[in-house]
Amino acid sequence: MLDLNANPITSYNAELKIWSGAREQSYYNDDLTIGQIIFRQLQSDPHRIFQISHSEKTRLTRSQMLHNAAKFSVYLRAQGFVAETDIVGLLARNSTHLAALAYGCLFNGTPFHAINPSLEERTIRHLFDITKPRLICCDASDYEKLRNIASALNVPIIIIHGRIAGVMSIQELLQASIPEDYKPSQFKRGIDRIMAILCSSGTTGTPKAVTISNSRQIFESHRYLNSNDIQYAPSTLDWLTGLITLITAGVYGTVRLISQQAFSAEHFLSMCEQESVSWAVVAASHIAILANCPATDVRQLLSLRHLLFAGGHTLVATLNKMQSYLRGEGILRNAYGMTELGTCVSCNYTTHSKPTSVGRLLGNIRMRVVSESAVSLGPNEQGELYCHNGQHWRGYYGNSAATAEMQDKGGWFHTGDVGYFDEDNYLHIVERKKDMLKYLGMMYYPHEIEEVIAQMPQVAEVCVFGIWNETVGDAAAASVVPKPNAPLNSAQVIAFVAQHIAVKYKQLNAGAQIVPQLAKSANGKVNRQAVKAAYLKSAQKTEPTNK
Template identity: 80%
Template sequence: MLDLNANPTTSYNAELKIWSGAREQSFYNEDLTIGQIIFKQLQSEPQRIFQISHSENTRLTRSQMLHNGAKVSVYLEAQGYHKETDIVGLVARNSTHLAALAYGCLFNGTPFHAINPNLEEHTMRSLFGITKPRMICCDAQDYEKLRKIATALGTKILIIHGRMAGVLSIQELLNATIPEDYRPAQFQRGIDRIMAILCSSGTTGTPKAVTISNSRQIFESHSYLSANDIQYAPSTLDWLTGLITLVTAGVYGTVRLISMEVFSPTHFLAMCEQQSISWAVLAASHIAMLANCPGINAKQLCSMRHLLFAGGHTLVATLHKMQSYMRGEGILRNAYGMTELGACISYNSSVHTKPKSVGLLVPNVRMRVVNPSSETVGPNEHGELYCHNGHHWSGYYGNCLATAEIKDKEGWFHTGDLGYFDEDNYLHIVERKKDMLKYLGMMYYPHEIEEIIAQMPQVAEVCVFGIWNETEGDAAAASVVPRPGSQLHPAQVVQFVAELISVSHKQLNGGAQIVHQLAKSANGKVNRQAVKAAYLIAAGKTEITDS
């Protein structure tokens, strides 16, 4: 079993120039789906608390969750949900019965396509237009937004949280009875069957429908979890960390803590104190918010044993500050993952000594670094990261072209991330390939300038982007969120960068703005394009582009 109190091992083959995580054998038969595994696990210690909703003040035992999930599964089976293309659409927050709906789908082998409730209607319409779900499950507050989409698809709606007169509610499903001989659906090679469909991050374009298989990697890299852990993630099920939390809670029998409230530092810290959270996975931006929260103290986080964060670049100064509130080293961990792989690729429990790294590879993952000349390179050489996990992937649903672009014939995923491995086999992410900028013929990465600005004591968060014109290229500009109570002016930021960076192409040639917050995508990532768009509007500028 993987011990998160020590980093995983990563080896390097100098001849092939390939880095590999440890080789580990799964304990589970490949014919089993994750739904079957969870169904079996929930039968043990049936009276133990399985889920607590902090915002709704509800508690469910393992037995209640097992029976609720089975009732959903029985309903789906009765409605003829048998094929992998019989999909359930899901647009919901983390309410009491969301897990039962999701587990019911897993028990029946029915993929659910999860979409964030905060997405625009036209994006939801486009995504559901790809998967064409037979039923869309949503909260009552989103019913009107989904009603038109459901009508166009000729499908029904089921309400998960709240009530709508004349509309099917999950409560009606939970009032049904379960046959005494009920068992989850069985399949040959259940491991390869589509378990869920999530959305790509959408930070670099329209989100795609990403299939997630029943691969064990989604939970086996977290096998250190036990029934004594209390897990929390603010993510909804459309985000990989939300799905990982749902699955690991079922497999390892942890207490699943949920809340319908949007993440805020004060809310999170209050839950840590009241519920004794021991494991949490947050967005990188949440760590910045926490580290700069005026009321934070180490006592509030004393129950935390594993605080993972992922989904973006985190400034070194922020990590050092957050580490000061941890009761020991190795608790704060940077995780690197990819929705398309359906699991973590690496994690770093040595944030205190290697704050710029995303750590060592998890078991059964291999990586290569490929330079612009398509050559595989060795340690401390930069290039695009290719990843291979040896598991089946059904690709982007309904998009063979995009699937072929990201995964080659040899099974390597082209991550689109630029990075390198250091001499200790630690992985470093330099930047998203698409985020690389060029000014006056010189290349630079936004995070290089962000790291400098973050050294200013008045700065809480920063996002750097390029403002393009055809004569100079991408002029760096910055949107900066000041720490509470501090005074900061754009000219100070520009001057600070000028004093610490000597080269002209990394100056803030596009200027700086002070803002109250940075635009973020639905999963908590800083949306660089949206921040840039807000900057241009506020400055009354228009980026000169080739139309």
């Protein structure tokens, strides 16, 4: 019998048309921060291994992690990091001392603003301009990208992994001593204090800084974890899944497995086999990669008890194939969540019988399905999903207008996702209401690429959309209308985008077509879905056939 936590229970109130997860009481006092909770956990069984870096071949005990984190906390105190607005900027991959730096911030009550290292320099600059960190921490490989940004903010840089001559490294800070009476900082209602700031984007595509509080919901839906579990997530701390893994490892005392290598089926299989991974959370595209990899074998995955995936759709055939490599039902689970809520909203423990669902609601989560005329809908009726977690949200940092758009006065988050609940109270996501697309785990908006293509002197109109593939996500494609008598071909468009956009995930990875006109709705606006349909139809006609 597998040691799995029970399938979540969801109830439906037909009068109010509200679905609710189970009511659950937290074990922790509201004055405690998550940093204080983790500090207590790391004090127990101090010689037990807490973190393994597969790529760096390092191992840290709980005691070593505790002392390293405390040393960074002491450094922050010495630099006057006291207020909630004293923020640490973070742009780093999963290396040996990243967790200690993050835990040190948590011990001190100092929010860290985590940004993905793959983002363009101008986007990073924009995001740090919002939060104005007093200190930026990064890997040596990203130092040049951040040097001008730190100079403009007039703040120092600390190197987490690698060395830069003349620049302070985390290794230097770890040589310091800790006062014998060191304790984490205490606050009144620590639960409401900002713990971390992650990145998101609005419907306009402008990145926003999402505050994450010390709410217990970030870890309490994973209370089935214990010290015998070995956890792994390929995502860095700028992703909610990366943050959840960091927090749950600290709270439940699991072994935290990290790697600097990008996700690949071979690397994941190797780690599972060598390190006996019991819990992993990956992207939906990673499940497709694993399921379709010739090297995948049930023997390499025997240790897995919990394999969660999130962030997109996965084909039923792929789920069935992945299930055949696991040692039982209930291991493979589809999770749904959003950064603004700081937690998973639902989880499907029955992907074998409800493969198209994202499951039932987790504890203390409520949800409504709302029509375009703001009417609450019932079972099997599609509408925008509104979500309520009963927790205080500090909103988008420095952006009250966007905060009011996301969360209404009743506390309901307007997710922007279209979905419905079936007769068994299982949630199904139909599509994104917003235009945001995701390729290789990175978010982008069509209009960002459209603006680049529109700079070409031969272009009259352009429409960009995503061509979905379960392995990579939404690959960008473009339909382009040239100006009269202007010579233009698809190769020129693709090359122009590649020349003007540095990052791979925003390039035209699904190609381009030159078309005489774009499909439009009655009010004259470009109908993106109709343009995409015409693109796909034309592509099918031009595909070579095997004879």
